[in-house]
Amino acid sequence: MSLSNIRIFLRNMSSQSTSLRAAELEQNYNIILSQVRKLNPSVRLVAVSKLKPASDILSLYNVGVRHFGENYVQELVAKAAELPKDIKWHFIGGLQTGKCKDLAKNIDNLYAVETIDSLKKCKKLDTVRKSVNSNPDSKINIYLQINTSGEEQKSGYAVGDSELTETVEYLLSDECTSLNLEGLMTIGSFESSTSDDENSDFKKLVSLKSILDEKYNLKLELSMGMSNDFQEAIRQGSSSVRVGSSIFGARPPKN
Template sequence: MPVESAAPERARELRDNYDDILRQVDEAAARRTEGPQPRLVAVSKYKPASDILALYEHGVRHFGENYPQELEGKAKDLPSDIAWHFIGALQSNKAKLLAAIPNLFAVETLTSVKAANHLHNALSSAPSPRSAPLNVFLQVNTSGEEQKSGLPALSPSTPSGELVDLALHVVQKCPTLRLKGLMTIGSFEASTSGERNPDFERLKESREALVAALRERAGVDAVRALEADGGLELSMGMSNDFAEAIEQGSTNVRVGSSIFGARPPKA
């Protein structure tokens, strides 16, 4: 079904908002001493396809969605070269639906071997195989909040655990998946304190500990393969804290309301 174009005023508003966020991304990246240019993912959940199309026509390609059915519908109606990021809670029974989206760039919320197996099996049995493995980020609960999803963080003093086990499983048992990086959602308090965010530091520590564990348990070649692909990314930072996240090493930020405006409440 063809997607209607956004009203000119709305398209201009979206372009201006996106450009303002992109400018802040560039400025934050310039303030750090190393690391690749961060990827800006425009989080479009609950927003109409016309909004996404307006930004697509402005050159934007990376969009994030929280709900599989909403993502599936938008992916069918919008251009096939959009790189979709699934950033919602990953339920195993939705793996087949997500695996069927050919331009799904990444699942950023993998937290279990069961879900990894469901994704791998769905991709393995798909009638049209993907040209490259599906990128996955492992979600880490860096704040320790009970209401947050994610695996416990690693540190030099705790270099083993569920995060290492899941990473090993993806690397060794799921050839249709590519371990792309780690993702976290910082606590609201840490994200709005104006101080250096300890949740982002924990994600960086987790990456370092995970790479060391993979080198020991999966072998040097496995780590070299990750490094050849640019190394493990850090997906951290949203509308409230993306600039600080970039300064602390984020390579992938997820910004929604600052681009699209406030969202309606979920029905």
């Protein structure tokens, strides 16, 4: 076989591999989406694409998917610069105060930050966003992360934390002009998420939503549920679920 024929063969193999991967991703996504819609058609499915290549995201984008979740700031910044600008990015990983600037400054199409666990981070995001974007329609939606399981290794406000109240009131104040309080987020404990009974961590978040809705005249959304527990989360009232491995497959270890 000549060198030119070898190159043609390799290009064809690569194209075939890409097409097979795109078909696999679409099939996986549609399986999860059908399960979501069967339980509640209004629930948002966020495809969690952390540590997956931009080509995977583009494959799903090409069949109409727009909501994607990322866990690492620098990875999200890089992907947002490369991929279409009408993607609605959700940041769902642990957020350091020093990284708030990168999110607010570099990602115009940042739809939501779902892991806010301090007033300081809210103020940093708002300050930076105001400095780079005066468009009042370009607000970042904020979800306050609640540590409903009380696990020490998890981030999030405690249910009765006074700073939670301060953060809610800041987000609702005239001082905060670049952020929108959209909802609450939690990650259920392993025990609660693998139990056949009602998830007690989700139940706590639903209860907190009711309290805050009544106190501040809100209609907060709930982001709870991942690959292993999203169906129970929907049954308990989640507005948005974050599904990664069931769509994209197992992730490589982070370098």
